[in-house]
Amino acid sequence: MKTKANGHKPTAPATQLPKCPTGIQGLDEITGGGLPRGRPTLICGGAGCGKTLFAAEFLVRGAVQFDEPGVFMSFEETEKELTANVASLGFDLASMIKRKKIVIDYVHVAANDLHESGDYDLEGLFVRLGHAIDSIGAKRVVMDTLEVLFGGLHNEAIVRAELRRLFRWLKDKGVTAVITAERGREQLTRHGLEEYVSDCVILLDHRVFNQIATRNLRVTKYRGALHGTNEFPFLIGETGISVLPITSVGLNHNMSSERIATGIPRLDAMLGGRGFFRGSSILLTGTPGTGKTIVAANFAQAAARRGERVLFFSFEESPNQIIRNMHSIGLRLEPLVKKGLLRFHSARPSLYGLEMHLATMFREITEFQPAVVVMDPITSLMDAGTDYESKGMITRLIDYLKAGQITSLFTSLTQGGHVLQQSEAAMSSLMDSWLLLQDLEGNGERNRVLYVLKARGMAHSNQVREFLISDRGVDLVDAYIGPSGVLTGSARVAQEDLEKAAVLASQQEAAQLKREVERKRSAIERQISGLRADYEIEAVELRRIAEQVGTSTLMLTTERTASGILRQADAKVVASRRVNHRNGKLN
Amino acid sequence: MKTKTTKRRAAKLWQLRLYVMDSTPKSQTAFANLKKFCEAHLKGRYRITVIDLLKHPQLAKGDQILAVPTVVRRLPKPVRTIIGNLSDTARVLVGLDLRAVD
Numbered sequence: 001m002k003t004k005a006n007g008h009k010p011t012a013p014a015t016q017l018p019k020c021p022t023g024i025q026g027l028d029e030i031t032g033g034g035l036p037r038g039r040p041t042l043i044c045g046g047a048g049c050g051k052t053l054f055a056a057e058f059l060v061r062g063a064v065q066f067d068e069p070g071v072f073m074s075f076e077e078t079e080k081e082l083t084a085n086v087a088s089l090g091f092d093l094a095s096m097i098k099r100k101k102i103v104i105d106y107v108h109v110a111a112n113d114l115h116e117s118g119d120y121d122l123e124g125l126f127v128r129l130g131h132a133i134d135s136i137g138a139k140r141v142v143m144d145t146l147e148v149l150f151g152g153l154h155n156e157a158i159v160r161a162e163l164r165r166l167f168r169w170l171k172d173k174g175v176t177a178v179i180t181a182e183r184g185r186e187q188l189t190r191h192g193l194e195e196y197v198s199d200c201v202i203l204l205d206h207r208v209f210n211q212i213a214t215r216n217l218r219v220t221k222y223r224g225a226l227h228g229t230n231e232f233p234f235l236i237g238e239t240g241i242s243v244l245p246i247t248s249v250g251l252n253h254n255m256s257s258e259r260i261a262t263g264i265p266r267l268d269a270m271l272g273g274r275g276f277f278r279g280s281s282i283l284l285t286g287t288p289g290t291g292k293t294i295v296a297a298n299f300a301q302a303a304a305r306r307g308e309r310v311l312f313f314s315f316e317e318s319p320n321q322i323i324r325n326m327h328s329i330g331l332r333l334e335p336l337v338k339k340g341l342l343r344f345h346s347a348r349p350s351l352y353g354l355e356m357h358l359a360t361m362f363r364e365i366t367e368f369q370p371a372v373v374v375m376d377p378i379t380s381l382m383d384a385g386t387d388y389e390s391k392g393m394i395t396r397l398i399d400y401l402k403a404g405q406i407t408s409l410f411t412s413l414t415q416g417g418h419v420l421q422q423s424e425a426a427m428s429s430l431m432d433s434w435l436l437l438q439d440l441e442g443n444g445e446r447n448r449v450l451y452v453l454k455a456r457g458m459a460h461s462n463q464v465r466e467f468l469i470s471d472r473g474v475d476l477v478d479a480y481i482g483p484s485g486v487l488t489g490s491a492r493v494a495q496e497d498l499e500k501a502a503v504l505a506s507q508q509e510a511a512q513l514k515r516e517v518e519r520k521r522s523a524i525e526r527q528i529s530g531l532r533a534d535y536e537i538e539a540v541e542l543r544r545i546a547e548q549v550g551t552s553t554l555m556l557t558t559e560r561t562a563s564g565i566l567r568q569a570d571a572k573v574v575a576s577r578r579v580n581h582r583n584g585k586l587n
Numbered sequence: 588m589k590t591k592t593t594k595r596r597a598a599k600l601w602q603l604r605l606y607v608m609d610s611t612p613k614s615q616t617a618f619a620n621l622k623k624f625c626e627a628h629l630k631g632r633y634r635i636t637v638i639d640l641l642k643h644p645q646l647a648k649g650d651q652i653l654a655v656p657t658v659v660r661r662l663p664k665p666v667r668t669i670i671g672n673l674s675d676t677a678r679v680l681v682g683l684d685l686r687a688v689d
Contacts, residue, residue, distance in 0.1 A: 117674065127652075130644065
């Protein structure tokens with residue numbers, strides 16, 4: 001365990017340095033296992049950066065998790081103050097002191113009461129530290145803040161010489177030491193402590209951007225070991241420090257091919273008929289009032305109804321407001337909340353920095369173990385940091401969710417203009433599916449349309465659907481796509497009516513035509529029967545005339561015969577023959 | 588008046604502690620210097636306790652010892668601390684507030 005037998009200046013060994021795990025969440029990942037074992041590490045940063053806390057956590061976790069007792073040599077805070085300060089983070093120093101896991105030694109350096117006369121050394125400090133270490137067999141030492149010595153002692157030459165000796169002595173002791181120091185103006189520390197501590201230097205920083213403070217940690221130096229050189233955001237939460245490394249997340253999640261319904265049947269149909277993949281990340285973008293929260297709530301409700309746990313992070317509305325608003329469109333979320341399947345978590349984005357939000361979300365997710373997570377809207381959260389920070393945060397969030405096979409739906413608010421040109425273009429590349437809700441304006445009205453912009457790994461509809469919200473819920477309707485473009489809302493209804501009218505008109509026209517033809521036919525028939533009647537009449541007339549003619553001829557013949565008889569006897573024979581013939585024919 | 592003064596003076600027994608680390612030449616110089624001052628200014632009214640931190644490291648914490656050698660004036664109050672081998676006479680006198688007594 002001890003790296004050095006003698007206290008000579010160490011040279012970087014070829015083999016991997018032995019590491020001393022800090023137990024601080026995330027830090028051991030960055031440093032590849034912890035701080036260099038048996039060597040001093042310098043923690044520097046400005047006031048309020050969390051130096052003391054860092055040191056205290058290193059010590060406490062060492063004592064609790066790794067069974068390495070520690071000595072806290074405090075130059076600034078008394079034992080009581082220190083105990084009280086770290087108690088707020090859940091560290092019970094008092095009981096650890098009782099159990100001989102930790103020793104706190106408060107070194108009071110009173111500049112006013114201290115008079116110097118002649119030569120001296122700091123052997124007293126060594127003795128105290130040595131005694132404390134030996135009394136509990138300490139493996140870890142914290143000195144917070146050693147620089148107080150520069151203020152209390154006037155002879156800087158002696159202090160410097162003694163510090164050099166102290167660090168060498170610490171190394172000889174084989175303890176892993178953490179030394180805190182104030183950040184200097186032009187150098188890492190105000191009094192140049194870094195020249196004595198050369199093995200590992202960690203810089204803490206507290207920065208305010210857009211009125212929101214973010215803490216950052218950077219390992220500036222780690223002799224003899226690979227380490228993450230980036231600046232990592234960290235935060236001081238209820239359980240101490242957690243460093244959240246962006247770059248430490250990998251891309252090796254297990255992926256499920258199970259599909260889950262969206263809660264809107266027509267939307268499922270658009271997504272290859274079966275909805276989203278489980279464990280995928282879904283982005284829902286839209287301008288204000290396009291129904292993002294409604295789609296999200298539908299999704300949440302559908303999942304909760306299947307018996308899955310749903311965690312709904314809302315950054316703009318309170319849980320009751322969402323429940324009330326969704327009730328107005330027929331979504332009953334309250335019973336699901338009561339059943340414990342749906343949980344809301346509302347927080348103003350500006351309440352605290354991104355890191356704190358992320359940590360809170362992680363904690364909630366770990367605690368609730370949801371299958372579906374909804375963030376509404378992610379954009380207002382992104383305002384809490386710079387673009388770079390927020391993208392990093394979302395990457396980590398998505399990775400965290402995917403690692404846990406949690407399906408996530410993020411809504412994203414776009415500010416008018418062309419939606420695709422907005423900054424989510426950067427974010428969208430992290431998402432598996434992207435739905436777009438859009439307002440179409442025309443005919444003095446706004447109508448909502450929805451389309452699937454992308455859906456990785458599934459066949460999906462390329463069509464624009466009209467998104468209808470009524471008091472019975474939501475529905476997707478085929479938008480009218482015709483020569484005059486996409487018609488929605490009343491224009492679509494009007495167009496449909498127009499088409500109906502046209503059909504009706506042509507039907508009526510056909511009927512009219514039919515009636516006309518019918519009428520003509522009957523007219524013709526009537527004409528025909530009229531003509532026939534005429535013909536009949538004429539025929540009858542003709543017969544009558546013929547008869548008349550016959551009768552009159554006979555009478556004439558008779559009369560002629562009679563008169564012939566009367567007049568000429570010789571004409572008798574001819575006339576009678578003719579009459580006989582005619583009679584025979586007519587009879 | 589006179590008795591009062593003597594009483595007050597008699598009450599003012601000086602209790603001095605000298606913290607050293609082992610009997611190094613530095614420690615011996617400090618002790619010799621302290622003794623010399625006390626003999627000169629506080630004859631018969633002082634008591635010096637020498638504490639060797641090598642033998643009693645636990646005692647360092649009580650008087651907030653940081654450097655050695657350190658002289659702590661336990662009595663009279665208030666407690667005053669002076670560090671070093673006491674080679675700077677003027678600073679020792681100021682540090683121990685010896686002039687006030689004379």
